[in-house]
């Protein structure tokens with residue numbers, strides 16, 4: 001029982017590694033030879049990915065944490081979100097405020113604040129991952145609610161993303 005659980009977890013972590021590596025590679029490529037449009041499209045995809053995973057996390061937490069694989073699933077979402085969040089500065093190189101982008105010029109005018117906003121989100125997810133790793137479901141739920149992770153998404157958006 002212990003072994004199979006460990007195997008399951010190891011396989012899960014391997015997949016998280018692959019998903020994270022995908023986003024790291026995507027961000028590195030965007031820093032190289034892509035056009036502003038391509039970079040903007042890529043970061044919008046990255047944002048949609050974290051959006052989907054945040055919704056899944058919300059639903060899992062709201063469901064009352066009954067499933068056997070709760071910890072692993074939550075951990076995977078949190079780690080992939082974090083891997084992407086750490087790429088945020090690299091996904092916003094200068095010169096990429098193209099027509100289809102909602103990135104505000106303030107991103108480049110107030111770069112330290114922008115990076116701080118990404119850093120705050122990273123810190124929150126790190127705290128959440130630590131709670132998940134305890135395996136204590138009550139603690140996981142309480143920490144998730146307390147951290148209010150999506151509030152960090154919203155505060156960056158209100159400062160640095162144009163309205164629709």
Ligand code: HEC
Nearest residue numbers: 040044047048050051101102103117118121153156160161
């Ligand atoms: C450091 C700032 C920052 C943080 C933190 C941040 N975002 Fe964003 N987000 C942006 C900016 C800027 C854009 C606009 C990008 C563009 O259009 O080029 C954006 C765009 C988006 C979009 C629209 C993508 C599209 O299809 O155009 C979604 C959805 C989104 N973010 C979700 C999230 C979620 C969920 C989180 C938190 C888990 C988050 N973001 C955290 C800055 C941030």
